Amino acid sequence: MADYSWPEADRRALIGSRPARLDGPVKSTGFAKYPSDQNPSGLLAAKILTCPHAHARIVGIDTSAAEALPGVRVVHVIQGEGSEIQWAGDEVAAVAAVTEEVARDAVRAIRVDYEVLAHFVTEEDRDGAPDARAAGERAEGDPDAAFATAHRTVERTLGMPQMAHMCLEPHGQVCSWDGDELEVHASTQAVSTLAGQFATELGIPASQVRIRTEYMGGGFGSKFSPDRWGIVGAELARKAGAPVKLFLERDQEVTVAGSRPSAFARIRAAADEQGRLVAWDSDSWGSGGLPGTGQTPLPYVFSRLPNRRLRHTSVPTNLAGSRAWRAPNHPQACFLTMAVLDDLAHELGLDPIDFLDRNLDLTGRPDTYREQLAIAGEMASWKERWQPRGRTREGAVHRGLGVSVHTWGGRGHSSNCDVTVHPDGAVEARIGSQDIGTGTRTIVAQVLAETFGLELHQVRVSLGDNVYPQSGPSGGSSTVGGVTASTRRAAQDALREVLVHVAPRLEAEPEQLVAAGGRVFVDGEASRGMSWREAAAQIGGAPISVQGRNPGPGRLISSGVGGVQIAEVEVDIETGVVHVERMIAVQDCGLIINRRLAESQVYGGLIMGVGYALYEEWIPDPVTGRLLNADMEFYKLAGLVDVGSLEVHMMTGPGYDERGVIGLGEPPVISPGAAISNAVANAIGVRVPYLPLTPDRVLDALAGRGGPA
Amino acid sequence: MTDDAKRSGLSRRSFLRSGAAGALSGGLAAGLLTGDAAAAAAATDAEAPDTVGPGPVEIELEVNGATRRLAVEPRVTLLDGLRDRLDVTGPKRVCDRGTCGACTVLEDGRPIYACSRLMIESAGRSITTVEGLGSPDAMHDVQQAFVENDAQQCGYCTPGFVVATAALLARHPAPSEREIEAGLGGNLCRCGTYKGIRAVVEGAGGGGVSGG
Numbered sequence: 011m012a013d014y015s016w017p018e019a020d021r022r023a024l025i026g027s028r029p030a031r032l033d034g035p036v037k038s039t040g041f042a043k044y045p046s047d048q049n050p051s052g053l054l055a056a057k058i059l060t061c062p063h064a065h066a067r068i069v070g071i072d073t074s075a076a077e078a079l080p081g082v083r084v085v086h087v088i089q090g091e092g093s094e095i096q097w098a099g100d101e102v103a104a105v106a107a108v109t110e111e112v113a114r115d116a117v118r119a120i121r122v123d124y125e126v127l128a129h130f131v132t133e134e135d136r137d138g139a140p141d142a143r144a145a146g147e148r149a150e151g152d153p154d155a156a157f158a159t160a161h162r163t164v165e166r167t168l169g170m171p172q173m174a175h176m177c178l179e180p181h182g183q184v185c186s187w188d189g190d191e192l193e194v195h196a197s198t199q200a201v202s203t204l205a206g207q208f209a210t211e212l213g214i215p216a217s218q219v220r221i222r223t224e225y226m227g228g229g230f231g232s233k234f235s236p237d238r239w240g241i242v243g244a245e246l247a248r249k250a251g252a253p254v255k256l257f258l259e260r261d262q263e264v265t266v267a268g269s270r271p272s273a274f275a276r277i278r279a280a281a282d283e284q285g286r287l288v289a290w291d292s293d294s295w296g297s298g299g300l301p302g303t304g305q306t307p308l309p310y311v312f313s314r315l316p317n318r319r320l321r322h323t324s325v326p327t328n329l330a331g332s333r334a335w336r337a338p339n340h341p342q343a344c345f346l347t348m349a350v351l352d353d354l355a356h357e358l359g360l361d362p363i364d365f366l367d368r369n370l371d372l373t374g375r376p377d378t379y380r381e382q383l384a385i386a387g388e389m390a391s392w393k394e395r396w397q398p399r400g401r402t403r404e405g406a407v408h409r410g411l412g413v414s415v416h417t418w419g420g421r422g423h424s425s426n427c428d429v430t431v432h433p434d435g436a437v438e439a440r441i442g443s444q445d446i447g448t449g450t451r452t453i454v455a456q457v458l459a460e461t462f463g464l465e466l467h468q469v470r471v472s473l474g475d476n477v478y479p480q481s482g483p484s485g486g487s488s489t490v491g492g493v494t495a496s497t498r499r500a501a502q503d504a505l506r507e508v509l510v511h512v513a514p515r516l517e518a519e520p521e522q523l524v525a526a527g528g529r530v531f532v533d534g535e536a537s538r539g540m541s542w543r544e545a546a547a548q549i550g551g552a553p554i555s556v557q558g559r560n561p562g563p564g565r566l567i568s569s570g571v572g573g574v575q576i577a578e579v580e581v582d583i584e585t586g587v588v589h590v591e592r593m594i595a596v597q598d599c600g601l602i603i604n605r606r607l608a609e610s611q612v613y614g615g616l617i618m619g620v621g622y623a624l625y626e627e628w629i630p631d632p633v634t635g636r637l638l639n640a641d642m643e644f645y646k647l648a649g650l651v652d653v654g655s656l657e658v659h660m661m662t663g664p665g666y667d668e669r670g671v672i673g674l675g676e677p678p679v680i681s682p683g684a685a686i687s688n689a690v691a692n693a694i695g696v697r698v699p700y701l702p703l704t705p706d707r708v709l710d711a712l713a714g715r716g717g718p719a
Numbered sequence: 720m721t722d723d724a725k726r727s728g729l730s731r732r733s734f735l736r737s738g739a740a741g742a743l744s745g746g747l748a749a750g751l752l753t754g755d756a757a758a759a760a761a762a763t764d765a766e767a768p769d770t771v772g773p774g775p776v777e778i779e780l781e782v783n784g785a786t787r788r789l790a791v792e793p794r795v796t797l798l799d800g801l802r803d804r805l806d807v808t809g810p811k812r813v814c815d816r817g818t819c820g821a822c823t824v825l826e827d828g829r830p831i832y833a834c835s836r837l838m839i840e841s842a843g844r845s846i847t848t849v850e851g852l853g854s855p856d857a858m859h860d861v862q863q864a865f866v867e868n869d870a871q872q873c874g875y876c877t878p879g880f881v882v883a884t885a886a887l888l889a890r891h892p893a894p895s896e897r898e899i900e901a902g903l904g905g906n907l908c909r910c911g912t913y914k915g916i917r918a919v920v921e922g923a924g925g926g927g928v929s930g931g
Contacts, residue, residue, distance in 0.1 A: 034866035035858060037874030038881055040809025040849035047808035055803070110803060111794060178813045178821060178875040178909050227811070227875030228909050260814050447873030447910050610869045610915065617911030642814035642907065650913045651900045 014564025024460040028606040031452045042225045045195040048184040054106040056256035057113040061095040064129035064328040064635020068093045075119040081112035083250045097330045098636040099265035106246040129328040131630035133297035145324035146305045151317030156289035160280030162357045167276045170701040172628040175268030179227020182257030185247040193220040199229040200483035202442040211241045221476040223444050231334035232268030261640040270335030271298035273306045273342035279350045285368045290318035297325045298332030310347035314372040337676035348414040348684035375572045382574040382596040389594045390576045400695030406584040412577045412688025416680035420673030421569035422491020423482030425560040429500035432553045435546035438470040443481035449607035457494050461501035463525035487673025491567035492560050494671050500558025511548040567670040573597040573677045577685035581693045586705030590654040598661035600672035612658045612678040619682020621648040778842035783851030791838045798822045800838035809849040809878045820906030823879040824848045830886040849878035861885045870915030876908040
């Protein structure tokens with residue numbers, strides 16, 4: 011059987027190097043056409059009327075005034091009389107018109123009468139929730155006995171609210187029909203799976219649905235399905251007989267198109283005199299909107315903690331359902347766990363890095379974490395600079411250091427890639443994947459070029475279209491493993507076919523030949539060879555085309571990574587303002603294809619992490635049930651000057667490379683909330699129990715008011 | 720008339736009349752009817768106004784060096800006019816409320832939020848979008864620096880950041896921290912590309928990037 015493997019370290023020309031992303035020039039010049047930039051001839055604009063009430067029944071709907079407006083082409087009722095609406099922002103009707111302005115006029119002209127019903131949107135008040143339900147209880151060991159004999163115990167109530175994905179390109183698509191064939195330019199993370207979902211809803215065969223996503227403006231886990239607005243857009247286009255563009259307005263995007271579930275917990279944790287964790291008891295709750303939420307995996311990373319009891323309560327609210335948010339469940343579990351462990355270290359009088367280190371055998375990868383903690387500590391000059399809580403201050407400004415560890419899987423998903431070698435030497439890959447900004451296009455090209463011994467600009471990669479072979483949705487850090495493995499297998503097979511044709515000319519066996527530096531030659535005898543172009547000409551008149559798959563043979567990918575982050579903050583105890591001075595990330599992800607893009611993922615994770623640690627939260631109004639900050643003014647993202655100095659160390663080389671490729675999108679966004687919260691506790695001497703660490707919460711904590719979020 | 724009014728063929732007052740006629744949302748009209756604009760409207764009540772709107776108004780403006788003539792309703796923003804009417808889609812609509820900067824363009828060389836300007840206000844003016852700074856085969860130095868520093872991931876904020884950075888560096892070739900904050904604090908990224916963007920701006924002081 012053919013062998014599939016990555017080249018040895020000394021034979022890698024491109025893998026592990028730092029080429030710039032291939033679509034950088036089209037993006038930085040504005041020439042990249044995103045789905046929302048598509049303006050086909052005859053395009054209509056669509057807008058959606060949403061429900062202003064968090065819970066209501068529609069008792070009447072009158073669209074006649076909207077239909078009578080000049081320029082209105084189609085008015086489509088999504089939820090008619092009798093429908094029960096469960097969250098503010100839910101879609102009621104849609105309009106397609108000649109311009110966006112007319113479509114907005116028409117939406118305003120639709121009259122809907124509601125019977126307003128009782129709602130609940132504030133899940134941190136678990137006791138006040140009408141539909142809270144037990145969602146799991148389990149125990150291992152004997153936590154009661156362990157707590158009774160423990161040396162030190164801490165008890166904390168902690169939490170973090172729901173927050174938004176806030177994709178800059180809103181959810182939406184442009185739908186065009188040609189007879190009964192539908193083409194959708196969709197802002198999606200799932201090019202290959204969307205067609206079937208559209209087809210089912212629209213009653214046409216999936217083979218008649220074309221999905222195209224050359225570029226897309228961010229997903230973060232929220233763009234895996236056509237969504238109701240996708241189906242409605244297609245219906246409007248079908249009825250109008252014209253292409254329809256339907257992208258959500260910003261308030262809709264924030265309200266209904268993606269949120270991360272909240273997580274609250276009352277936690278007790280205990281350690282013995284040696285600083286070893288001995289007991290854990292957590293009573294957690296949270297919400298992902300109407301569906302509630304499942305158990306947060308606690309304790310995080312230190313999952314082999316011997317005596318533990320977990321209870322969870324799911325709290326449904328009248329808010330739109332949550333979606334997978336970059337590293338689902340992990341940032342919440344990480345914050346809840348690492349904050350408690352940090353407080354326990356303080357109770358024990360231990361340096362938190364020392365405390366974590368003493369307990370690493372309770373984790374799945376103690377050696378990795380130990381090495382990473384040492385490197386991160388070195389980068390932060392932790393030994394010289396860390397002091398016990400509340401000891402580093404200059405006037406009102408207190409400084410602090412905090413640490414956190416995290417883990418993720420990241421195994422490559424199912425993927426198919428067609429690689430074609432043309433007789434003129436042209437090499438191309440076609441893959442039904444998508445580049446959501448992580449650099450998928452570039453890393454596929456690197457694998458292709460590496461395999462054929464070519465330069466990056468000599469190969470062509472086509473993706474973002476479901477006419478190419480199926481490749482999985484980009485979620486869970488599964489893309490890099492999936493696409494590099496399928497591409498490598500196809501490329502190695504295609505190259506072997508070429509070498510069979512070339513070998514007789516070089517009077518050698520195909521197995522003796524290598525492709526490198528733009529040539530094919532006998533390994534170890536560079537002069538016995540020919541140019542790549544000449545080699546490709548040996549294949550005859552027809553191109554060689556091979557499909558590679560993942561999963562498949564050979565050790566190209568694996569799963570399971572660790573990471574350590576350290577945050578350094580300044581806290582002004584008079585204003586409560588936290589500023590992140592510095593973030594350090596030490597991360598492994600197996601074999602790195604592109605160092606520059608890998609580092610960008612980690613920097614991006616740190617920056618997003620600063621955002622949810624300090625600024626980001628959904629703020630539902632208990633009175634109206636609507637979000638008070640469904641915009642970008644009061645839903646705050648971190649800005650350029652908010653993120654401090656960022657330093658990334660990628661674990662690579664022996665011990666890591668041979669594991670193969672592992673995903674990296676999720677891991678770096680997991681720890682920032684915990685590390686920053688711990689740094690703030692170190693700075694001001696008390697735990698601020700809730701994220702984000704807004705000035706009011708910091709001042710409340712300083713005043714001894716732990717209070718609700 | 721002011722220079723602005725001469726250029727556009729619209730006086731502020733006549734525009735306000737059109738706003739009062741109902742073409743504008745209340746908030747926007749109220750926002751404009753403050754300060755000297757309101758005073759001017761009151762003081763010149765006797766003059767016969769040239770009312771425009773609410774229907775489409777013929778305007779002419781320069782976009783990326785080309786003269787464009789079109790009819791737009793007064794309520795259409797410069798951003799929507801560029802994207803929907805002229806198919807100039809580099810500037811992106813993200814917050815649509817003057818917060819995120821993804822729609823940043825240059826108006827007569829000055830960076831503005833295109834979402835917060837009515838297109839008729841830009842009549843007679845010169846608009847440069849990210850596409851007007853350079854092309855993939857002939858990138859502006861700032862665009863080249865964005866590529867080299869990987870200052871982009873999904874790329875949706877990038878056009879606004881590139882234009883804002885070009886404007887910042889044109890004014891301050893080696894910007895201070897305060898100037899960086901003033902120049903780029905009005906742009907937001909979700910993927911987290913600030914490390915690269917900062918490298919673009921700070922690298923500019925070394926002579927690698929020129930502004931404008």
